Amino acid sequence: MRYHKIPDETIRRLPVYLRGLLFLLEEGRQSISSRDFADFVSVNPWQIRKDFSYFGEFGTRGVGYDIKKLSKQIYKILKLDVVHKAALVGVGNLGLAVLAYPGFGTYNFDIVAAFDTDRKKIGKKIKDVTVEDISKIRALKRKKIDLGIIAVPRKAAQEATDALVTAGVKGILNFSSCHIAVPKKIKVITIDIAMDLARLPYYMPAS
Amino acid sequence: MRYHKIPDETIRRLPVYLRGLLFLLEEGRQSISSRDFADFVSVNPWQIRKDFSYFGEFGTRGVGYDIKKLSKQIYKILKLDVVHKAALVGVGNLGLAVLAYPGFGTYNFDIVAAFDTDRKKIGKKIKDVTVEDISKIRALKRKKIDLGIIAVPRKAAQEATDALVTAGVKGILNFSSCHIAVPKKIKVITIDIAMDLARLPYYMPAS
Numbered sequence: 001m002r003y004h005k006i007p008d009e010t011i012r013r014l015p016v017y018l019r020g021l022l023f024l025l026e027e028g029r030q031s032i033s034s035r036d037f038a039d040f041v042s043v044n045p046w047q048i049r050k051d052f053s054y055f056g057e058f059g060t061r062g063v064g065y066d067i068k069k070l071s072k073q074i075y076k077i078l079k080l081d082v083v084h085k086a087a088l089v090g091v092g093n094l095g096l097a098v099l100a101y102p103g104f105g106t107y108n109f110d111i112v113a114a115f116d117t118d119r120k121k122i123g124k125k126i127k128d129v130t131v132e133d134i135s136k137i138r139a140l141k142r143k144k145i146d147l148g149i150i151a152v153p154r155k156a157a158q159e160a161t162d163a164l165v166t167a168g169v170k171g172i173l174n175f176s177s178c179h180i181a182v183p184k185k186i187k188v189i190t191i192d193i194a195m196d197l198a199r200l201p202y203y204m205p206a207s
Numbered sequence: 208m209r210y211h212k213i214p215d216e217t218i219r220r221l222p223v224y225l226r227g228l229l230f231l232l233e234e235g236r237q238s239i240s241s242r243d244f245a246d247f248v249s250v251n252p253w254q255i256r257k258d259f260s261y262f263g264e265f266g267t268r269g270v271g272y273d274i275k276k277l278s279k280q281i282y283k284i285l286k287l288d289v290v291h292k293a294a295l296v297g298v299g300n301l302g303l304a305v306l307a308y309p310g311f312g313t314y315n316f317d318i319v320a321a322f323d324t325d326r327k328k329i330g331k332k333i334k335d336v337t338v339e340d341i342s343k344i345r346a347l348k349r350k351k352i353d354l355g356i357i358a359v360p361r362k363a364a365q366e367a368t369d370a371l372v373t374a375g376v377k378g379i380l381n382f383s384s385c386h387i388a389v390p391k392k393i394k395v396i397t398i399d400i401a402m403d404l405a406r407l408p409y410y411m412p413a414s
Contacts, residue, residue, distance in 0.1 A: 009216065015405040023386065079408035086404075097301035102361075103384045103401030147407060154309075171407035173400075177310045179230065187410035189403055193380075194310030196398050197293075198222040200354060200378035201286035203394035 010051045014074050015107075016041055017048065021071040022106065033064035080107050085145040087113040087169070089160040090152035091121050091131050094175055098151055099126050113145060117156075134160075140167035147171050154178045217258045221281050222314075223248055224255065228278040229313065240271035287314050292352040294320040294376070296367040297359035298328050298338050301382055305358055306333050320352060322370075324363075341367075347374035355379045357387070 020041040024032060038045035052058040055077055059065050075081045086104075088095055091114050099111060115134045116122060124131050148164035150157055150172060157176035164172060165182055174180055174190040182188055227248040231239060245252040259265040262284055266272050282288045293311075295302055298321050306318060322341045323329060331338050355371035357364055357379060364383035371379060372389055381387055381397040389395055 011406055011409055015402045018405070019399065019402055077409070078405060079411070080405060084408055092304070093300045093307065094304035097299070097304055098400065100300065101384075101400060103399060104404065107401055107405040109401065109404055146411060147404070149404075170411040173404050173407060175400075177308075185412060187407055189407055191398075191400060191403050192226065192310060193305065193308060193382075193398060194314055194316065195222045195226055196396055197311065197316055197354070197356075197380050198225070198285060198287060198314040199218055200380065200394055200396055201291055202218055202284070204286070204353060204377040205392060 006054045010054060011078075013043060013047075013051055014078055016043070017051075018071055018074045018078070018080075018107075021065075021067050021074070024067050025071065029067055031064050031066055034059050037065055075108075083108045083110055084147050085143065086111045086147035086149055086173075087115065087137070087140055087145045087164065087167070088129075088149045088151060089115045089134065089137070089164065090150065090156070091116040091118075091124075091126070092151065092153075095151040096126065098149060098175075099129060109147065111149070112143065113140065134163065137163045137167050140164075140169070145169060147173065149173045149175070150180070151175045213261045217261060218285075220250060220254075220258055221285055223250070224258075225278055225281045225285070225287075225314075228272075228274050228281070231274050232278065236274055238271050238273055241266050244272055282315075290315045290317055291354050292350065293318045293354035293356055293380075294322065294344070294347055294352045294371065294374070295336075295356045295358060296322045296341065296344070296371065297357065297363070298323040298325075298331075298333070299358065299360075302358040303333065305356060305382075306336060316354065318356070319350065320347065341370065344370045344374050347371075347376070353377045356382070358382045361385045 020037065034045055034048065038048055058070055058073065086109050088098055088111055099114065104111060111129060114126065114129045114131045115137050116131050117134050121131045122133050146169055148169040150160050152160050154176050157178055157180050161172065161180040161182060165186060171187045172182065174188055177192040180188060227244065241252050241255065245255055265277055265280065293316055295305055295318055302321065306321065311318060318336060321333065321336045321338045322344050323338050324341050328338045329340050353376055355376040357367050359367050361383050364385055364387050368379065368387040368389060372393060378394045379389065381395055384399040387395060
């Protein structure tokens with residue numbers, strides 16, 4: 001199955017829809033009207049219909065969305081229907097928070113390796129992961145890890161990136177808030193928490 | 208100055224443009240063609256022109272964007288041209304990472320208070336902030352803090368939200384990865400790092 005010309009914005013919204021659907025499932029719901037769903041995820045109904053239209057017909061007129069079926073379809077579209085193994089580089093406060101984060105399992109991510117340069121951290125076991133020396137990162141290739149998570153300070157980010165690329169990852173989640181250079185075939189998503197915060201004041205009423 | 212019917216997607220992209228501009232400024236650049244800028248921030252040139260068009264004319268034909276001027280304009284549009292004081296609730300690993308995060312200053316955010324329920328943490332000084340007992344949060348009103356950052360576990364998130372709302376914040380950055388209920392006038396931005404990661408596999412080449 002190949003999808004062409006699907007806007008990045010659509011792919012960005014699909015996990016938002018998925019999270020909403022999973023929440024509804026947790027609440028025991030089985031179906032939802034397209035209008036109620038739109039309200040629930042705070043996206044225009046026409047936008048949702050357009051997003052789904054790239055992948056086929058998902059709702060039934062007069063019935064709405066089958067929550068379980070639709071969530072399964074989104075898992076599949078996003079290639080989240082298989083487990084993705086991830087390696088974490090940097091076990092500082094942010095790295096520890098990432099390791100403890102309960103949400104990764106929801107999307108079939110499994111952090112199976114963690115690396116740091118700090119001797120005090122190396123050898124420690126956090127959850128089910130033992131922190132290894134960064135020099136061991138090359139062994140990742142054997143472990144079939146395809147995702148890397150970078151949680152190191154800015155000045156160490158490119159080095160961590162290069163190590164992950166050499167180790168064969170295909171995607172990187174970058175928390176270092178700086179630009180990292182990668183070969184073209186590797187996808188990077190940079191999370192800059194300050195940048196997310198930067199949208200807030202616009203929406204706040206004046207004092 | 209009031210802006211009407213500006214899409215949320217535009218407001219979401221403005222900080223991305225701003226970050227790009229600040230990076231170019233750091234590199235000593237003064238102007239950039241609209242095409243080069245589009246490449247740099249990985250957004251279509253027409254999309255950038257459309258986004259800017261809501262606020263007036265920003266580029267000069269044949270010259271491109273004046274980087275310093277444009278960044279100032281975006282600061283103003285996003286209401287980032289004044290300092291926003293923020294309070295952090297939850298000083299676990301994620302909270303500590305937030306306190307240590309160098310990027311907030313860039314957007315004129317100043318975390319001036321931090322709260323926790325853990326007696327071992329209360330009274331500790333981290334950077335310039337002394338961790339206070341959560342019961343002291345009501346005193347925020349006097350401190351003119353308008354932003355709240357929630358970095359507590361899911362089950363404590365709503366309680367932290369209610370406390371921040373009572374204390375008078377107008378916007379909340381929510382890291383708890385769950386839905387929080389707030390009065391309509393308060394803006395919430397939820398950051399779910401697993402959800403950001405959920406976009407990655409779609410873009411990764413098959414094994």
